[in-house]
Amino acid sequence: MFDGSNKEQTSDKGSVSYAEGEDFIHIENLSKIYKRDDSETVAIEDFSINIKKGELISIVGPSGCGKTTILRMIAGLLEPTSGTITVAGHPCDKPGPDRGMVFQDFALMPWRSVIKNVELGMEMAGVPKEERRKRAEEYISIVGLEKFKDARINELSGGMKQRVGIARALVNHPDVLLMDEPFGALDAQTRNLMQAGLIKILDKTDQTIIFITHSVDEAVYLSDRIVVLTKRPAKIKEIIEIPWPRPRDRASPDFTALRKHILDELEKENVLDD
Ligand SMILES: Nc1ncnc2c1ncn2[C@@H]1O[C@H](COP(=O)(O)OP(=O)(O)OP(=O)(O)O)[C@@H](O)[C@H]1O
Ligand SMILES: [Mg+2]
Numbered sequence: 001m002f003d004g005s006n007k008e009q010t011s012d013k014g015s016v017s018y019a020e021g022e023d024f025i026h027i028e029n030l031s032k033i034y035k036r037d038d039s040e041t042v043a044i045e046d047f048s049i050n051i052k053k054g055e056l057i058s059i060v061g062p063s064g065c066g067k068t069t070i071l072r073m074i075a076g077l078l079e080p081t082s083g084t085i086t087v088a089g090h091p092c093d094k095p096g097p098d099r100g101m102v103f104q105d106f107a108l109m110p111w112r113s114v115i116k117n118v119e120l121g122m123e124m125a126g127v128p129k130e131e132r133r134k135r136a137e138e139y140i141s142i143v144g145l146e147k148f149k150d151a152r153i154n155e156l157s158g159g160m161k162q163r164v165g166i167a168r169a170l171v172n173h174p175d176v177l178l179m180d181e182p183f184g185a186l187d188a189q190t191r192n193l194m195q196a197g198l199i200k201i202l203d204k205t206d207q208t209i210i211f212i213t214h215s216v217d218e219a220v221y222l223s224d225r226i227v228v229l230t231k232r233p234a235k236i237k238e239i240i241e242i243p244w245p246r247p248r249d250r251a252s253p254d255f256t257a258l259r260k261h262i263l264d265e266l267e268k269e270n271v272l273d274d
Contacts, residue, residue: 061229100169
């Protein structure tokens with residue numbers, strides 16, 4: 001699965017193009033306070049990070065601390081209370097095709113075929129039919145679903161649906177792929193296959209990814225850096241750089257030690273996950 005020979009990801013939607021490893025996403029002093037009637041929930045407080053082109057950043061933190069809130073602000077679906085976010089130099093004040101989203105619950109159109117789901121964004125952007133089809137087929141092949149391109153979504157397994165979701169996001173060549181617990185609904189074996197598939201995509205492209213997960217093991221397996229958040233209001237507790245090449249050996253002493261360190265940190269925030 002996830003095989004293919006595609007390489008380049010375009011990122012120069014504006015006038016500037018970015019090389020792999022260059023600072024690409026800037027988040028500065030981000031905060032979010034949800035207000036309802038006379039009550040307030042402070043979800044995010046003073047969150048700042050620069051993310052490089054081609055990096056995979058995971059965000060881990062206690063349930064309800066504000067992870068999805070951060071992702072929705074980057075997606076332009078939610079307005080920050082204060083602070084700024086730019087991706088490739090562009091502010092994120094509304095949703096756009098430069099930021100692709102992959103959700104835990106797939107968010108696909110069940111009555112449409114695989115290829116029609118992957119084509120949807122391009123269809124809305126007015127990409128001509130032939131080009132649409134060609135690009136959709138290329139990404140369906142990257143996620144290993146060639147044989148199922150004409151199948152309806154409701155005929156697919158959970159793992160296959162999630163691969164359609166990933167192809168649908170990647171096909172638009174987003175500057176950043178925003179993934180909110182994308183493998184959370186899958187069984188352990190399928191989840192491992194999806195992680196391996198994502199690593200292949202990272203090898204073949206310079207896709208920048210922000211990845212939210214409850215699984216510390218998954219974060220250590222996949223990430224260039226892991227952002228550990230405190231309980232709500234979420235602040236950055238620690239940012240951990242992982243220089244090891246992928247794929248990683250989950251049984252290695254380094255891997256297990258880092259995993260334990262993060263779990264210990266999260267436990268201090270009262271979490272029981274993983
Ligand atoms: N639309 C909203 N209106 C009011 N409060 C909200 C809204 N969305 C989220 N919240 C609150 O903000 C806080 C953070 O929520 P968020 O969904 O970002 O957390 P999370 O870290 O993604 O949680 P989980 O790990 O359970 O997915 C929670 O206390 C939640 O109740
Ligand atoms: Mg969430």
